[in-house]
Amino acid sequence: xxxxxxxxxxxxxxxxxxxxxxxxxxxxxIWPEAGDPAEIDYALVWKxxxxxxxxxxxLKIIFSVGAGIDHLASDxxxxxxxxxxxxxxxxxxxxxxxxxxxxxxxxxxxxxEYGLQRREETWEEISQIAAEDRTVGIMGLGVLGRxxxxxxxxxxxxxxxxxxxxxxxxxxxxxxxxxGLKAFLAATDILVxxxxxxxxxxxxxxxxxxAALPRGAAVINVARGGHQVxxxxxxxxxxxxxxxxxxxxxxxxxxxxxxxxxxxxxxLMTPHVASMTIPRSAAKAVIDNIRRFExxxxxxxxxxxxxxx
Numbered sequence: 001x002x003x004x005x006x007x008x009x010x011x012x013x014x015x016x017x018x019x020x021x022x023x024x025x026x027x028x029x030i031w032p033e034a035g036d037p038a039e040i041d042y043a044l045v046w047k048x049x050x051x052x053x054x055x056x057x058x059l060k061i062i063f064s065v066g067a068g069i070d071h072l073a074s075d076x077x078x079x080x081x082x083x084x085x086x087x088x089x090x091x092x093x094x095x096x097x098x099x100x101x102x103x104x105x106x107x108x109x110x111x112x113e114y115g116l117q118r119r120e121e122t123w124e125e126i127s128q129i130a131a132e133d134r135t136v137g138i139m140g141l142g143v144l145g146r147x148x149x150x151x152x153x154x155x156x157x158x159x160x161x162x163x164x165x166x167x168x169x170x171x172x173x174x175x176x177x178x179x180g181l182k183a184f185l186a187a188t189d190i191l192v193x194x195x196x197x198x199x200x201x202x203x204x205x206x207x208x209x210x211a212a213l214p215r216g217a218a219v220i221n222v223a224r225g226g227h228q229v230x231x232x233x234x235x236x237x238x239x240x241x242x243x244x245x246x247x248x249x250x251x252x253x254x255x256x257x258x259x260x261x262x263x264x265x266x267x268l269m270t271p272h273v274a275s276m277t278i279p280r281s282a283a284k285a286v287i288d289n290i291r292r293f294e295x296x297x298x299x300x301x302x303x304x305x306x307x308x309x
Contacts, residue, residue: 002039003290004056006031007046007065011279015044018283026290044286051077061085061293063286065277067092067144068224069303070197084303088143089285091278096144097151099222099274100192103246104136104152107190107218112244112266119265131156137188139204140195140223141167141174142309148194160187164200164307185212190220197224198308205229210236216243222274225250230261237266248274 003026005015012030019028029035031048040056046065053062054077062084064072069086072078106112110126117124135158138145149159149172159172162184166176175184185191191213195201205221205228213219219242221228230251236242246268247261253272261267289299303309 001025001041002027002029002035003042003044003286004029004031004034004040005044006048006052007044014279015283018279019287022283022287023290026287042286042290045072047071048075050075053077053082054079061289061299063087063289065282067096067275067277068197069309070224070226073303073305073308080305083299084305085289085299086301086303086309087277087282087285088301089277089282091281092275093143093147095275095278096194096222097148099248100148100194100220101151101155103220103222103268104157104190104192105155106246106268107220107244108134108157112268116265132158134158134189135160135187136190136192137162137184138172138192138194139163140193141169141172142194142196145192145194148192160184182212185209186214188213188217190218193219193221193223193227195223195227196309197226200308202226203229205233207232207235210241213242215241218242218244218246220246222246222248225253234260234264237264242266244268246270248272 005012005028016028034040037056038058040059042061042063043053043056043059044063044065053059059079059082062072062082064086067087069084072084108131113126136152137160138149139162141161141163145161146169149161149169152159153171160175161169161172162175162181164176167174193205205219210232233245237245244266248270249272255261261269292299
């Protein structure tokens with residue numbers, strides 16, 4: 001039994017130690033040293049070359065190293081009959097919620113405005129707004145969105161959530177579908193995007209979306225760069241419709257030199273690091289699913305490729 005690993009070379013050692021300690025009976029092969037393609041039973045990958053996975057005739061499960069699966073679903077030659085499992089593991093979820101809480105508080109406590117004051121050597125108090133008078137709206141109520149909402153609750157924010165289909169989350173006012181989107185946006189002061197990237201959600205952070213938010217709202221995108229129309233975002237910031245944005249993802253990554261986002265004073269940006277898969281806990285999630293498969297039990301966190309998540 002062999003598991004093929006393909007991800008960042010500099011992290012391969014951590015993954016190797018985590019996987020082999022949990023499953024010494026499974027041979028780990030690190031791409032591109034795959035050996036005989038017919039011997040590969042499982043693949044744990046991040047951004048494999050297009051068409052790569054179809055070359056393993058006995059592949060039983062494809063695991064994504066990260067929470068997103070768009071890097072796999074976009075491959076026209078992906079063997080769609082093989083179960084595709086997204087990464088759901090405690091370290092990844094905790095890291096994302098930490099980042100979301102940090103970004104929400106950053107905007108809630110006017111850190112962009114105070115940063116601008118510092119540049120200008122201006123000393124001026126800004127009247128604080130109570131958390132209960134701010135609505136944080138989360139787009140996407142999957143594992144990550146639900147956990148982020150849970151971590152925000154102790155601060156006292158009013159919480160809203162929007163999803164494709166109806167979802168009930170305690171303490172979160174739910175909206176769903178196209179009909180619910182406008183009302184959700186109108187109620188949201190700080191918008192957090194945690195949606196999967198699908199044909200339906202691509203470019204959803206656009207001029208129409210920004211205009212539907214209350215003037216002075218903030219936007220946090222920790223999902224995918226394909227969700228945001230960057231020209232529209234910059235225009236909304238420059239007009240004052242948006243007071244600020246936190247962006248961890250971009251249409252093109254790395255962000256090209258000279259892009260206006262680099263120097264925009266109302267954008268906090270990070271290089272797609274909001275959350276990273278922790279090999280120690282992620283390896284357990286992968287091995288647990290392999291054991292379930294071997295025992296004839298249903299897999300967890302299998303992607304519905306028709307929906308895209």
